[in-house]
Amino acid sequence: MSMQRYIARRIVTSVPVLIGVSMVTFGLMHAAPGDVVSQLVASNPNVSAAEAVRLREEFGLNDPIWVQYIDWMRGVLTGDFGEVYSSGRDAGAVIWARLPETLVLGAFGWIFAIAIAIPSGIYAAVNKDQLGDDVSRFVALSGISVPNFWLGLMLMAVFAVQFDLFPTLDPQTGLFSRQMLWWLILPGVTIGTAAAANVMRIMRTSMAEELNKEYVTAARAKGLPERTIILKHVLRNSMISVTTVAAFLTAGLVSGSVVVENVFSWPGLGQELVAAIQLREMNLIMGITLLTGVVIVLANLLADIVYAVLDPRIRDEY
Amino acid sequence: MALLEVESLTVSFYTSEGVVTAVDDLSYEIEAGEKFGVVGESGAGKSVTALSLLRLIESPGEIESGSIRFCDADTVESLAESYPDSVVDVERLRRESSFDDVIDRLEQRGVSGADVTGNLEHEGADLHQLYADGELNMRNVVDRGYAVDLGLIGEEDFIVRDGETCYVELLRAPEAAVRRLRGNNVAMIFQDAQTALNPVYTVGEQIAEAIRHHLDYDDEAAKTRGIELLDTVGIPDAENRYSDYPHEFSGGMQQRAVIAMALSCDPDVIIADEPTTALDVTTEAKILDLLEELTDEFDTAVQLITHDLGVVAELCDRVMVMYAGQPVEKSPVEELYYDPKHPYTVGLMSSIPRIGDDRDRLQTIPGTMPDLIETPSGCRFHPRCPYAERSCQQTEPRLVEFDDADGRGRSAKCLEYTGDLEGGLDYSVTVESEHVPSERIPGERND
Numbered sequence: 179m180s181m182q183r184y185i186a187r188r189i190v191t192s193v194p195v196l197i198g199v200s201m202v203t204f205g206l207m208h209a210a211p212g213d214v215v216s217q218l219v220a221s222n223p224n225v226s227a228a229e230a231v232r233l234r235e236e237f238g239l240n241d242p243i244w245v246q247y248i249d250w251m252r253g254v255l256t257g258d259f260g261e262v263y264s265s266g267r268d269a270g271a272v273i274w275a276r277l278p279e280t281l282v283l284g285a286f287g288w289i290f291a292i293a294i295a296i297p298s299g300i301y302a303a304v305n306k307d308q309l310g311d312d313v314s315r316f317v318a319l320s321g322i323s324v325p326n327f328w329l330g331l332m333l334m335a336v337f338a339v340q341f342d343l344f345p346t347l348d349p350q351t352g353l354f355s356r357q358m359l360w361w362l363i364l365p366g367v368t369i370g371t372a373a374a375a376n377v378m379r380i381m382r383t384s385m386a387e388e389l390n391k392e393y394v395t396a397a398r399a400k401g402l403p404e405r406t407i408i409l410k411h412v413l414r415n416s417m418i419s420v421t422t423v424a425a426f427l428t429a430g431l432v433s434g435s436v437v438v439e440n441v442f443s444w445p446g447l448g449q450e451l452v453a454a455i456q457l458r459e460m461n462l463i464m465g466i467t468l469l470t471g472v473v474i475v476l477a478n479l480l481a482d483i484v485y486a487v488l489d490p491r492i493r494d495e496y
Numbered sequence: 497m498a499l500l501e502v503e504s505l506t507v508s509f510y511t512s513e514g515v516v517t518a519v520d521d522l523s524y525e526i527e528a529g530e531k532f533g534v535v536g537e538s539g540a541g542k543s544v545t546a547l548s549l550l551r552l553i554e555s556p557g558e559i560e561s562g563s564i565r566f567c568d569a570d571t572v573e574s575l576a577e578s579y580p581d582s583v584v585d586v587e588r589l590r591r592e593s594s595f596d597d598v599i600d601r602l603e604q605r606g607v608s609g610a611d612v613t614g615n616l617e618h619e620g621a622d623l624h625q626l627y628a629d630g631e632l633n634m635r636n637v638v639d640r641g642y643a644v645d646l647g648l649i650g651e652e653d654f655i656v657r658d659g660e661t662c663y664v665e666l667l668r669a670p671e672a673a674v675r676r677l678r679g680n681n682v683a684m685i686f687q688d689a690q691t692a693l694n695p696v697y698t699v700g701e702q703i704a705e706a707i708r709h710h711l712d713y714d715d716e717a718a719k720t721r722g723i724e725l726l727d728t729v730g731i732p733d734a735e736n737r738y739s740d741y742p743h744e745f746s747g748g749m750q751q752r753a754v755i756a757m758a759l760s761c762d763p764d765v766i767i768a769d770e771p772t773t774a775l776d777v778t779t780e781a782k783i784l785d786l787l788e789e790l791t792d793e794f795d796t797a798v799q800l801i802t803h804d805l806g807v808v809a810e811l812c813d814r815v816m817v818m819y820a821g822q823p824v825e826k827s828p829v830e831e832l833y834y835d836p837k838h839p840y841t842v843g844l845m846s847s848i849p850r851i852g853d854d855r856d857r858l859q860t861i862p863g864t865m866p867d868l869i870e871t872p873s874g875c876r877f878h879p880r881c882p883y884a885e886r887s888c889q890q891t892e893p894r895l896v897e898f899d900d901a902d903g904r905g906r907s908a909k910c911l912e913y914t915g916d917l918e919g920g921l922d923y924s925v926t927v928e929s930e931h932v933p934s935e936r937i938p939g940e941r942n943d
Contacts, residue, residue: 392691399550399686400706400757401678414696489696490741 260461280446286366291373299381321375330441385416425481498525505562514869533812541821567663586658683758689750693742700738725756748779827906837908
């Protein structure tokens with residue numbers, strides 16, 4: 179009961195956060211030189227100066243910034259994200275169409291990260307300061323240090339070009355087709371690597387710390403097998419700090435997807451966002467930013483729920 | 497044979513500052529159902545001793561040498577069934593090998609009489625003579641590990657049978673065999689219940705998991721037993737509190753839960769490591785009462801570790817006083833109070849606050865426990881001992897055994913008892929006639 183109230187309260191308090199995010203993005207985009215009309219004019223010399231003035235008037239770009247913001251917000255509240263000026267399509271529809279690709283990429287990255295990080299973190303903590311631990315820490319540090327665009331290009335050069343294991347181009351099939359999921363592997367690994375390395379390091383640290391606690395000695399004194407002690411008693415306690423970092427890394431995964439999608443030409447929102455910024459497509463940029471904000475807020479909310487599931491002391495605080 | 501025999505146990509910690517010998521050549525035994533107290537200041541090696549019994553010493557600590565023998569016949573039998581290749585029959589060894597030959601080989605290795613019998617009076621004695629006198633036989637050689645050194649038995653032969661008696665040598669047993677004893681035969685109560693309980697599992701689950709694991713109960717039966725145990729240790733409304741988490745229990749209740757956990761598989765020995773240190777005085781009295789009542793009821797032996805002589809007086813039959821990793825005095829409990837033999841024991845006792853004592857300051861033992869990396873020469877207590885003489889700096893006293901008025905054994909490690917102390921021990925013990933040492937605070941069982 180109290181948990182449901184807590185979640186409701188968290189959702190309500192995230193509204194001001196999202197409004198703040200949208201205001202800052204809106205303000206910054208306006209502060210940047212040029213607008214969508216100047217971009218259209220620049221790319222198409224046939225547009226006359228008079229036409230440009232008319233377009234600005236039509237798009238409402240001459241209104242004061244707060245009027246433009248309120249107009250945009252009014253639209254969002256009624257589910258209208260505005261139009262994509264250059265193509266005349268609905269911004270909401272464009273986002274909606276590209277969203278599944280990005281979600282699938284992010285989810286794959288996450289699953290990859292967790293699947294790698296948790297077992298290797300446990301392994302490193304249990305074998306602390308031994309060879310295996312040193313090796314896994316070196317790999318993790320490399321994973322954090324390598325820029326994802328470079329990693330993406332290298333993976334592509336080696337596995338797609340050299341060994342020809344993966345396609346280099348969009349197979350142009352449905353999202354859940356076999357070809358598409360196969361193609362997903364390289365960008366997914368690229369995006370998940372840094373997250374895996376970060377989570378693994380936290381997993382190792384927190385598990386090593388938990389292993390020194392007295393309840394572990396107490397569990398051993400009960401005669402439980404080491405496996406039970408690690409996977410039941412210690413793991414659950416260590417997951418608490420991992421959850422914090424995992425939620426935090428969601429932001430990194432989202433921004434990572436912008437780069438990785440462009441490196442691999444993965445047809446998701448990240449690619450759309452870069453194109454939108456180049457064209458100063460205000461409505462599209464705002465929609466994607468707002469959606470990103472929602473995802474991060476949700477990730478943190480999810481982390482809080484996971485906390486409560488893991489730790490009864492936190493559950494009682496709600 | 498006693499239920500648990502510890503002999504010449506030495507445990508060291510390899511730290512960056514040097515090797516800390518936390519427990520040094522420690523021997524003692526606990527009879528079935530006996531309440532055995534281990535007393536000493538912080539750092540005396542009490543907790544390390546306790547963890548050694550469960551073989552839970554962790555890196556950088558290491559059990560260097562010694563023997564820990566556990567002799568519950570049923571347990572030994574069940575282990576012998578699982579590890580038939582690790583059983584040694586001492587009688588067969590006697591038949592199959594010439595003992596004179598064994599003695600020769602021991603002598604070649606420079607093993608002394610005291611080394612092999614454990615009796616310090618046999619230092620320097622001829623091994624053949626000891627054998628002839630019946631002081632030394634094959635069993636000593638097996639017990640003290642020389643049989644392994646001589647290749648008479650294998651490194652992994654940890655179950656020893658000698659006619660009617662049998663035991664498990666814990667220090668040679670494989671990890672899986674030790675795990676079968678932990679919690680099941682030898683259970684532990686930790687100092688701080690709050691940290692000994694895993695915060696993310698219910699109290700009930702933490703009791704039930706050991707029951708399921710050792711006694712092979714199913715979920716339902718383990719839960720029923722868990723609730724019974726919580727009820728036994730005096731948790732009100734046990735059925736509902738079973739699914740509470742540790743943080744929902746008060747300190748006293750947490751300690752009760754930890755006691756329930758220790759009792760869960762009906763162990764033969766409970767090692768209680770300062771079980772009441774973290775509790776307030778009234779709760780402490782109740783918990784001690786409970787511990788005494790339950791261990792009497794189930795005839796469980798207890799090794800009670802404490803720095804509080806008052807707690808020992810209340811609960812124990814026999815006491816060992818430890819100083820700097822070594823035993824300095826072993827005695828039946830009343831004897832220790834009325835006639836302490838070691839100056840350190842005297843020091844500990846005079847630092848107990850007493851009602852009616854109008855001195856401004858409590859008496860303390862001057863100085864601190866020595867650094868265990870570089871222990872003082874001679875008697876380890878000499879820098880703090882008011883009766884120390886020159887000889888105390890040079891000669892390490894041995895633990896001298898003697899019998900008290902009732903013929904019960906006691907021992908003390910002081911040069912006084914080997915006649916090497918010129919000035920003698922100049923203290924006297926006054927017994928206040930109206931003082932009742934084991935009076936307890938009466939109280940109900942609920943916290």
